[in-house]
Amino acid sequence: MASSMVTSSQPPGPPRPNLAFRRLRGQRSPAEFAAAVRRAAREIGEQVSCDARYVGRVEAGEIRCPNYAYERVFLHMFPGRTLTDLGFATRSSVRGRRSRTPEDAPPSCTTIPAYATGETRGADEPYDTEDTPDPYGAHSPYETHDNEESDVLRRAFMTSSGATVAAASLSPLGLAFDAAAAGRPVRRVGASDANALEEAVRRIRLLDDRHGADGLYQRAAAPLRAAYALLDAGVTRQRTADRLHSGAGELAISVGWLAHDSGRFDDARSHYAEALATARVSGDDALEAHAFCNSAFLARDAGRPREAVRAAQAAQRVGRSLGSARLMSLLALREAGGWAGLADRTGCEQALARAQALYERGTSDADPEWMSFYGEAELEGLEAQCWSTLGDWPRAARHARRAAQLQDPHFSRNIALYTAELADDLARGGRPDEAAAAGMKVLDLLKEVQSSRVQTMLAGTARVLRPHRRASGVSTFLERHGSLPRTA
Template sequence: MVSTRTFPNLAFRRLRGQRSAGEFAAAVRRSAREIGEQVACDARYIGRVESGEIRCPNYAYERVFLHMFPGAGLADLGFSPRESVRGRGARSAADSSSPVTTPSTVSAPSAPSAPSAPSESSAPSPPTSPLLGSDTDEECDVLRRVFMTSGSTTMAAASLGLSLGGMAAAVSLPAQRRVGEAEVSAVEKAVRQIRLLDDRHGGDGLYRRASQPLRAAYALLDSGTSTRRGTADRLHAGAGELAISVGWLAHDSGRLEDARSHYAEALATARVTGDRALEAHAFCNASFLARDTGRSRESVRAAEAGQRAAQPLGSPRLMALLALREAGGRAGLGDRTGCERALGRAHTAFGRGLSAADPEWMSFFREAELEILEAQCWSALGDWSRAARHARHATRLQDPHFTRNLALYRAELTTDLAWAGLAEEAAATGHQVLDLLDQVRSSRIRTMLAGAVAVLRPLGRGSVEITDFLDRHASAGTKA
């Protein structure tokens, strides 16, 4: 019988040196990208390794660690042989090829020759997320958040109370032992309220508070007290959508690694329940995030996986948005032909009109959004005049109800106009963005506007209009 007693991994701790666990986790993620791996490493994972809780890493982490420390073996890093590990650290060959597994205890292979990592050409399986590798049990307990401090239903007493610009909203998730209609409805209401406030105010002031109902929703899932399948499925879907909404707030407020984690969690939840709609949504947002963080190839892969998940759902608008996500990724790769093809598919699907199968979260996706996403493609390809034409059209079409998007579209237009050499029009549009930033708190929009300012600054001396805008922007930055 193998002992389950754990011992600290002192060798691994020495390798970390003076870096914090978070800094070392960031180095692991960078090393993973260097060799084409995707691991969701964070400080918590490093702590579990150093405490001895993880006695042997999964295959993805093994490749990353051996890349980080050339010439070292797993034993040199303080890990136990794979064949000696029982439980979560080792699984059967069949299990190791599954994209997502629920937390469980599985016996290790009895033979010393552990199976090698599954190849892309192995037996068909659902597409692997660019955020979650096929070996994810050490990375992410599917129904437990990294920052959850308790799995009991008492966490469901958390509430969301927001007050921005005179707009107040409160969503409570009541605590009780059995999860029913009231709890599921509260989760769904939290999703709608967060989206409404984001449309009007942006993500900066909302993200931390919005994490409260997310923790509560996953605590309800973790309690496992619902006896009705329909209720459980709605709760999973609601929690997943909530994770995506909170992930978007993180994305919009510049917390990109947090956003990545939330999207990965939503994807894992979708895979557990076989929820294609949630899976498509998670891939859609993951693709957008990857594009914004310079991971263009990952953006394309995520968009393609989202399209595969969405195909049976019968929503042309969803397919159009996912095609636009693919186009954005291809533009980032400099693939003009691939981008144009994806844009063509997006326009064709969008032209088929609305459908009863369109997801509720897609209410923002109108012609204005189509235009601005195309503008971003052309700007990534350096076709600034064409980008400005589409961005200008987007600002004219946008519903003023979506205040954050109106500011976003004008920030995009300001940048495109500046690069296109239309500096005075860019300055005038930049003033309109600043008018909206009293209501909208979005690091993403401020970053976009700062990029336009950098282009306009060398031109400021020759134009009163440009100088006024640059001075106002500098003053607004001082007050922020």
């Protein structure tokens, strides 16, 4: 039976916070409560994609009435209560719809795909239980658009050993699938699962270094969902549990970076927040510092420089105990980027000086594994970005040129990034011919690198160069750039 699409004659008022639901969460964080919802769903054979963002939307009153899948889960979690007791509106009052009879509701055993709203919809229930559109659009942090692939990846995490994962092909993302285990229930997990998770993090980072984020993001969301399912499955040893928490958090950051680099800032923010929550639940200072580090970088790119400064300073507070001068150097650079965004030249210069001094202390065994990208080239590249933000184009160009020259050839994406930075700084600094030559190098690199960040920078450079078509090489660059396929 198709559900009615008749809406109320009166427009809905502003959402009212769901205080009853908030009280039921108690002292648990949104991420912890979301994990409890997913566990309860599995207990009754449901499939929901609950995350901290969904919990926040419920508590904010944006979801007045959950869909049938969530309704069954919530009533299972809180037996004896009704939807009204949980702070929701009655189904009949939402958008003027009549109440459904039990015969109208989808059966509880139906397999239902997950959608970008963070809810699992019933078969006859289009987006009719929410009052506001999803601010994250079609790219939910925990969803892909290929549910069959998601199932394969999820089962791979739960059934494959670390050795199998490491040896498997890269399709999809190097995770193997044991078809005989497709119907096997989730078991207690162990060290082999932690190995598999850590290997997936390394593999995603390697692919990003070589090829950029755009082609990876959708595939990487499914392993992330599988990683958090592992945390819910039960672990016998505390050391394994700690490794799983750390691995899941690092994977959330890696997937967040893929979202960040491909221009999905809202998705990236959600992933980084999930990693931060995981760090705090497990008391993992290294993971917390990493989450704050990436959050600072994202805030700078998203035009929130004051937030970037605060996040970088928070990362430095928690990172001091880790004993890594190189980590503290990178965090000082993140702070410098925030000060540059605030046009605070003094604050930026002070943070840059700290970053340089800390970098010169050298490497140590305490340096995190994820910092393999941070060498002299990255130091120069991030300083170039600071001077560019402050409008000192000649100084920015000097550092960007040095960054591109110093970068290890393995990091194709970073070479493209630094060269794009150089092209933009040269263009804005009144050197259009040199800018066009650098831009041509970036166009060559885009054959193997897919990065919306790089493409966005190059598009900005092209706009700056258009009035200088008569300069040597500029017209050729603009024509070649104009022939690039437009990304969605």
